Amino acid sequence: MSQLVIENVSKAFGTQQVLRDCGLAVDKGSVVTLLGPSGCGKTTLLRSIAGFLVPDAGRILVNGQDISHLPPNRRDVGYVFQNYALFPHLTIRENIGYGLKIRRKPKALIRGKVEDALGLIALTDFGDRYPKQLSGGQQQRVAIARSLVLEPEVLLLDEPFNALDAQLRLSMQIELRKLIDRVGITSIFVTHDQQEAMTLSDRIAIMRGGRIEQLGTPLEIYDHPQTPFVADFIGRANLIPVAIRSGRTDSPQPIAAAVPDGPGTLVVRPENLTIAEGPGPGWEGSVGFATALGATIEYEIDRGVGEPLRAILPRQPGVAPLTPGSRVTARIRDEAAAILLSGSPRP
Template structure:
């Protein structure tokens, strides 16, 4: 049963439509990522869930209750802001307990709940420090603890890793995932970073121009994108324009296509291409560029398409790269391709 339901949410600011009939069902205790470029509407959708923005149409339901008329402070929704929004004049413990203080909870209750949550995020030794005395990762944990101390039903996180360097980002992604699993809270995370989405999520919702384009587990979206847009936003992909005829994508190497006849696009990841120098079926091409990446080699191959194909292959021990100009055949490994109708989210293989 879905714990959180986003039902037909639309929102415009003046003449600009930011959200268009967004719908999503989220299971209890899972992590869902809203993934997309800047301006696609993901933060606005998060703010609608929190109650900070009123939608033009649609509903937000949590545990079956319609929150349409419920103010933000009564929604039992925790919100972690992109810049953490910590009070510089308050200690770590005071920042975490602030929401309980303004709700006039008894001091003993505040102390007990703050102590419990501050231990959960491993900041007990920093309870009396101020935000300026903390690292970026520690400040982030304070912001998360401040949301969790209110015991929300849903936790919302708006790009919380933006201010962190690359190494710390990865560490904090793993820590946050472990923390959410321990607490068991339904969480929605906003990011434009595909690797963060893959690391954190049970489910990814890819957004485009105010719409949700595809929803599913991260690897399912990676392996079976429903459009070139999704394919390029989750990882890298070779896009080959062609025709679907009689249940196949027209190509030197036949590829099954569960589509009506017409224009189609073949989507294949670089690691799902193989190179050979024999007569097996495939696209004839010429090596244009090679980059050694330790255990793998990335090739650009000119096969006469609009763009060179990119293939990532495992390097054989003791062998170097194929030099530019080498003639090769390029084939698809097993079922490593998706085919979609051009201009739409068609069926996938």
């Protein structure tokens, strides 16, 4: 049974419909990420789960119990904010123990749980410092520990690593995933960063305009995006407009279609394109840009129409990229790697 279930949740602010019929079920101990562009409703959905907001319609259940009408402090849900929100005048130990203290837990119990939490985030030696004496990454670990000591049923994290630089962000993502696995807590993580979502999620819910557009494991979504928006949001993708006639695309390299005749979008990941010099059966064009990244060479191929095609090829030792202006033909490496969707690329 799913530990957290969100059923048909909708919410409007004035005339603006911000959540539209959102549904989601999260298994115990797993991490679901809400991923989508700024303004698509991620924080609003998280705040609805926490109880800071009351949805206009729908239900939220934890362990089968409807919590939709409970106030935040009775929901057993932890919330980690983007900006840490630690108390500056309290030490790290006091910050972590704060929630237990206001719940009037016995002192000895608080002391034990705070030490456990400090160990969990590897900050035992920092317990008597104040927040401003810690780095941003350390402060965010404290913010997470402060939620975990209350042993909530569900942990919600709203873009917790936004203030961190790229390298620290990546190590925090891995650390958080390990921490969640150790304590086995059901989590919903919010981000607008697709790489972050790929790194730490069991499943990703792609949100757009207040709707969940697709839900799946990171690789399901990468390999089988159901809409051009999802294809473009997770990883990089060439979105090639095509017409489908009699079960085939009209593209230079025709692809068999399992979707109805009419306008279509061919979705091709850059690593699934190959490049050959000169003309041939495929998308002809010229090298607009080439960069060798050591292990790979990335190309932009200009075709005179539409967006340039992006291709990423493995690089053999000693091989330099083709020079800009070279005439080339791009082909899909393996027809099985082509994804064909109904409708135009940007509806």
